[in-house]
Amino acid sequence: MSGLVMPAPKADVLARRARIVADLRAIVPGEGVIDAEAEMRPFESDGVTAYRQLPLVVVLPSTTEQVSKVLAYAHANGIPVVPRGAGTSLSGGALPLEDGILLGMGKFNRILDIDFENRTVVAQPGVTNLGITTAVAHEGFYYAPDPSSQIACTIGGNVGENSGGVHCLKYGLTTNNVLGVEMVLISGEVIRLGGKHLDSGGLDLLGLIVGSEGLLGVVTEVTVRILKKPETARAVLVGFPSSEAAGACVAAIIAAGIIPGGMEMMDKMMVHAAEAFLGAGYPLDVEALLIVELDGPEAEVNHLIERVAEIAGTLGCLTLRASTSEEERVAFWAGRKAAFPAVGRISPDYLCMDGTIPRKALPLVLKRMEEMSEKYGLRCGNVFHAGDGNLHPLICYDANQPGQLEKAEAFGADILLLCVEVGGVLTGEHGVGVEKRDLMPSMFNEIDLAHQQRLKCAFDPDALLNPGKVFPVLHRCAELGRMHVSGGKLPFPDLPRF
Amino acid sequence: MSERLCPRDEADVVEAVRWAVSNGRTLDVAGSGSKAGLGRHIQTDATLELSGLSGVTLYEPEELVLSAKAGTQVAEIEALVAASKQMLAFEPMDFGPLLGLAPGGGTLGGLMACNLAGPRRPSAGAARDHALGIRAVSGRAEAFKAGGRVVKNVTGYDLPRGLAGSYGTLAAFTELTIKVLPRPETVETLLLLGLDPAAAAAAMSAAVGSYYDVSGAAHVPEAVAAAIAAVAGAGTAVTALRLEGVQPSIRHRRGKLEAMLRTHGTLSFLDADASRGFWQAVRDVTPFAVPLPPALPDPALMAGLDPATQSEAVLRPQGLGPRVKPGDEGAHLENHPALWRISVAPMAGPSVGAALREIGARCLYDWAGGLVWAEMPGAEPQTAAVRAAVAAAGGGHATLIRASAAARAAEEVFQPLDPITGALIARMKNGFDPGRVLSPGRIYAGV
Numbered sequence: 001m002s003g004l005v006m007p008a009p010k011a012d013v014l015a016r017r018a019r020i021v022a023d024l025r026a027i028v029p030g031e032g033v034i035d036a037e038a039e040m041r042p043f044e045s046d047g048v049t050a051y052r053q054l055p056l057v058v059v060l061p062s063t064t065e066q067v068s069k070v071l072a073y074a075h076a077n078g079i080p081v082v083p084r085g086a087g088t089s090l091s092g093g094a095l096p097l098e099d100g101i102l103l104g105m106g107k108f109n110r111i112l113d114i115d116f117e118n119r120t121v122v123a124q125p126g127v128t129n130l131g132i133t134t135a136v137a138h139e140g141f142y143y144a145p146d147p148s149s150q151i152a153c154t155i156g157g158n159v160g161e162n163s164g165g166v167h168c169l170k171y172g173l174t175t176n177n178v179l180g181v182e183m184v185l186i187s188g189e190v191i192r193l194g195g196k197h198l199d200s201g202g203l204d205l206l207g208l209i210v211g212s213e214g215l216l217g218v219v220t221e222v223t224v225r226i227l228k229k230p231e232t233a234r235a236v237l238v239g240f241p242s243s244e245a246a247g248a249c250v251a252a253i254i255a256a257g258i259i260p261g262g263m264e265m266m267d268k269m270m271v272h273a274a275e276a277f278l279g280a281g282y283p284l285d286v287e288a289l290l291i292v293e294l295d296g297p298e299a300e301v302n303h304l305i306e307r308v309a310e311i312a313g314t315l316g317c318l319t320l321r322a323s324t325s326e327e328e329r330v331a332f333w334a335g336r337k338a339a340f341p342a343v344g345r346i347s348p349d350y351l352c353m354d355g356t357i358p359r360k361a362l363p364l365v366l367k368r369m370e371e372m373s374e375k376y377g378l379r380c381g382n383v384f385h386a387g388d389g390n391l392h393p394l395i396c397y398d399a400n401q402p403g404q405l406e407k408a409e410a411f412g413a414d415i416l417l418l419c420v421e422v423g424g425v426l427t428g429e430h431g432v433g434v435e436k437r438d439l440m441p442s443m444f445n446e447i448d449l450a451h452q453q454r455l456k457c458a459f460d461p462d463a464l465l466n467p468g469k470v471f472p473v474l475h476r477c478a479e480l481g482r483m484h485v486s487g488g489k490l491p492f493p494d495l496p497r498f
Numbered sequence: 499m500s501e502r503l504c505p506r507d508e509a510d511v512v513e514a515v516r517w518a519v520s521n522g523r524t525l526d527v528a529g530s531g532s533k534a535g536l537g538r539h540i541q542t543d544a545t546l547e548l549s550g551l552s553g554v555t556l557y558e559p560e561e562l563v564l565s566a567k568a569g570t571q572v573a574e575i576e577a578l579v580a581a582s583k584q585m586l587a588f589e590p591m592d593f594g595p596l597l598g599l600a601p602g603g604g605t606l607g608g609l610m611a612c613n614l615a616g617p618r619r620p621s622a623g624a625a626r627d628h629a630l631g632i633r634a635v636s637g638r639a640e641a642f643k644a645g646g647r648v649v650k651n652v653t654g655y656d657l658p659r660g661l662a663g664s665y666g667t668l669a670a671f672t673e674l675t676i677k678v679l680p681r682p683e684t685v686e687t688l689l690l691l692g693l694d695p696a697a698a699a700a701a702m703s704a705a706v707g708s709y710y711d712v713s714g715a716a717h718v719p720e721a722v723a724a725a726i727a728a729v730a731g732a733g734t735a736v737t738a739l740r741l742e743g744v745q746p747s748i749r750h751r752r753g754k755l756e757a758m759l760r761t762h763g764t765l766s767f768l769d770a771d772a773s774r775g776f777w778q779a780v781r782d783v784t785p786f787a788v789p790l791p792p793a794l795p796d797p798a799l800m801a802g803l804d805p806a807t808q809s810e811a812v813l814r815p816q817g818l819g820p821r822v823k824p825g826d827e828g829a830h831l832e833n834h835p836a837l838w839r840i841s842v843a844p845m846a847g848p849s850v851g852a853a854l855r856e857i858g859a860r861c862l863y864d865w866a867g868g869l870v871w872a873e874m875p876g877a878e879p880q881t882a883a884v885r886a887a888v889a890a891a892g893g894g895h896a897t898l899i900r901a902s903a904a905a906r907a908a909e910e911v912f913q914p915l916d917p918i919t920g921a922l923i924a925r926m927k928n929g930f931d932p933g934r935v936l937s938p939g940r941i942y943a944g945v
């Protein structure tokens with residue numbers, strides 16, 4: 001792996017490996033504990049394949065009680081634990097540690113309760129994102145957040161990363177759609193938060209747990225809300241002579257009070273790559289392509305499609321096609337959804353970045369990315385969740401060319417720093433993991449990070465859950481707990497205090 | 499009388515907390531106290547009033563984002579975004595009427611600290627779902643930030659969301675960034691008349707689970723409906739389904755819903771104006787409002803008084819209506835009926851209501867049945883009965899919204915926690931506010 005420094009493995013843990021494996025076998029019987037190198041290989045990386053590490057041991061529990069015992073054991077023996085769902089993380093969140101237990105949640109694959117009247121599903125964390133939708137589709141319902149990886153990624157991993165999808169501008173991210181969790185703390189204690197009801201009355205711990213990247217506890221059950229599938233969905237495909245014009249169109253649609261179900265932008269390189277890959281029928285003579293999907297009751301969709309077409313027309317679009325059938329709508333999306341494999345065909349390797357920017361900064365960011373592309377000598381295509389400003393630059397490189405991975409990584413880091421510079425953030429939906437860990441100080445100062453870590457300390461005082469992720473430096477909790485406050489004059493005496 | 503600290507900016511807030519920490523004093527973190535009668539009753543050495551940190555610092559309608567200092571009045575923000583045809587989609591309620599205060603008070607910080615949400619909660623989310631970024635001062639006398647100003651962000655823990663609902667116990671917000679959304683062009687309400695709560699919950703479940711985008715579903719029993727002007731004339735219980743959006747869409751959806759619900763009961767309808775009045779009444783629970791207390795002397799009259807005399811009354815900014823004496827927050831609520839806000843699974847609402855009706859409570863149901871407002875027959879909160887009803891309904895949470903200060907000091911106002919979660923929250927308090935200076939005990943005793 002390139003340049004990534006992980007916490008030094010604990011020599012005493014490595015030395016006790018045989019003992020630890022035997023103890024874990026007493027908790028999770030049979031095939032639930034894997035220690036043979038060949039069988040651990042499939043777990044050595046997640047979606048960021050540039051980073052690989054064999055874990056100390058893989059444990060695949062199937063009950064909450066086993067999870068609880070494994071964590072209590074790890075806690076008592078100072079052994080790190082890395083939770084893993086399907087391992088599709090694009091930030092290295094599920095990257096194993098040499099001295100750590102890789103806790104695979106794949107056996108938690110049952111849906112426990114479907115309640116159409118209250119519009120909720122209770123699922124174990126290893127159920128796939130699409131699995132939830134599939135289980136309720138016969139009644140016309142679905143689970144709204146739809147990451148492109150939805151056939152593979154798990155609801156537990158979605159909670160870990162607070163994942164989004166193309167529909168999250170209108171329907172929210174994972175956090176807006178999760179109602180409750182059961183979670184095991186590193187002590188082995190089990191907590192239940194939320195349920196089929198809304199909100200918590202007091203402190204919103206659930207809101208902290210979603211997106212915590214496996215650093216606060218292991219989720220063993222998730223309650224989500226489900227929605228009725230929209231009656232109709234139609235998409236318009238709009239080509240523009242420049243990304244500025246496309247960006248202006250996105251802003252104008254939102255300013256007109258329209259929140260589309262999905263609003264995606266692709267740049268010229270991606271349009272061409274997608275077209276070459278599967279002939280989606282995209283116009284090739286445009287600099288930027290927008291897919292705007294309106295969903296809801298039929299009368300509303302038809303009305304809004306007209307308004308979107310009007311807006312696009314006044315902003316000088318070159319081409320505009322509205323889908324007239326479900327097949328056509330699906331075809332419009334097919335190219336966008338195949339963006340990754342399409343790039344895979346034109347480049348041996350690529351890095352997928354994930355920054356968010358205020359949308360108005362788009363022209364500037366695209367221009368600067370072009371300059372970077374020249375500087376690094378690497379091509380870069382862009383797909384973009386245009387509605388919410390979430391950029392996915394795809395940096396093409398060849399891992400077999402010495403130095404290219406490092407160059408691609410440096411290019412990626414420059415893009416993310418640029419996102420922060422223009423008022424945006426390092427990651428919109430993929431998480432910090434190890435990939436953006438060392439960039440955190442560009443967004444947060446020491447005090448900001450220390451406050452986040454104090455939260456970590458409340459859950460996991462010995463930093464055993466997923467260490468080496470998210471935080472560039474993990475301070476000891478005892479050190480963070482101390483308070484140095486001096487002073488104590490009555491504040492601002494010049495002010496009336498009644 | 500306790501000290502009042504009125505910081506002008508974030509640096510002042512840091513100073514105030516530093517003073518409290520190093521002198522072992524406690525602070526009541528307040529927007530300016532419109533919900534002082536809310537939560538556990540606490541005694542602090544001083545009040546940290548953040549209403550001086552005021553003003554919208556960023557508003558970009560096309561980016562759907564707004565930032566404002568924490569003490570900015572919610573009413574000011576709502577007026578500003580309304581001018582760009584936008585709204586706070588979570589429909590924050592105004593606690594004024596319930597707590598015997600003039601309507602229209604309340605700050606952005608207070609709204610977020612209480613995680614408010616109105617009838618649109620099931621479809622649009624609560625305040626937490628619209629929190630994008632914060633600046634705040636923790637009980638360590640340190641200013642920090644979290645989140646950002648874009649609508650999609652997973653960089654670091656989601657502290658903006660996690661601190662929603664913290665009632666000032668972990669940090670004092672100094673500035674917040676929230677997501678705003680387009681305001682629907684128009685609104686209509688379909689009514690079903692004469693249903694009992696169970697039949698209403700079934701009808702609301704069918705409607706909310708339909709294709710027709712119902713953005714509010716409430717049931718108001720007959721005796722309660724009489725107190726809401728828009729539906730008083732019905733003379734019976736009303737079950738209301740709100741449709742918002744563009745006119746062609748509303749027309750279409752209303753037709754479909756009418757066809758679907760015809761068998762559930764007699765149909766009626768509220769136009770845009772009547773709908774707005776009705777949903778505001780549901781949002782603010784005006785049928786259970788209490789009258790404003792007698793006004794204290796006008797600030798203008800007191801301007802000439804010397805400070806010692808002034809401290810007997812509180813000077814309020816102009817236009818805020820009647821004032822409450824310091825230390826008396828909630829005192830005027832002493833003899834009014836106790837009021838609970840109960841969140842359960844939507845279909846469980848009627849069973850909670852039935853159990854509470856047996857002890858004489860009156861109920862109003864929002865969130866398709868999932869939010870039950872229960873007004874007790876007297877000032878006695880009858881906590882045990884309420885908690886039992888929630889447990890029997892499959893769990894949820896009940897919060898005592900209105901009761902005498904004595905009752906709020908004696909009872910668990912919020913849903914009691916299991917010991918493990920309680921210990922976890924105490925550890926969070928240790929991390930953010932080790933000296934326990936920020937509104938200690940406001941949510942949970944000792945925290």
Ligand SMILES: Cc1cc2nc3c(=O)[nH]c(=O)nc-3n(C[C@H](O)[C@H](O)[C@@H](O)COP(=O)(O)OP(=O)(O)OC[C@H]3O[C@@H](n4cnc5c(N)ncnc54)[C@H](O)[C@@H]3O)c2cc1C
Nearest residue numbers: 527529530531532533603604605607608611666671820821
């Ligand atoms: C003595 C007194 C008299 C009043 N008289 C009147 C009156 O006559 N008429 C009238 O309309 N209103 C009156 N008010 C209410 C007040 O003027 C406003 O209505 C209102 O702006 C108050 O605050 P709030 O709703 O934001 O939250 P508050 O009620 O101040 O607070 C609600 C909760 O949020 C927390 N909180 C608030 N702000 C923050 C923050 N920035 N960071 C973290 N936590 C926070 C608090 O700790 C508390 O737990 C009075 C208030 C007081 C204290």
Ligand SMILES: Cc1cc2nc3c(=O)[nH]c(=O)nc-3n(C[C@H](O)[C@H](O)[C@H](O)COP(=O)(O)OP(=O)(O)OC[C@H]3O[C@@H](n4cnc5c(N)ncnc54)[C@H](O)[C@@H]3O)c2cc1C
Nearest residue numbers: 085086087088089093147148154156157160163164214219
């Ligand atoms: C082709 C492709 C397309 C993608 N498209 C999108 C997209 O559109 N939107 C998007 O947001 N993401 C996308 N992703 C990223 C990824 O799919 C998501 O982050 C997903 O949520 C990860 O789920 P997983 O089950 O694979 O989790 P993993 O990768 O196994 O784990 C992710 C994180 O969650 C933690 N975790 C996993 N399970 C648990 C648990 N039970 N308890 C506690 N912590 C746990 C892990 O420790 C890790 O930190 C894509 C990935 C790929 C490969």
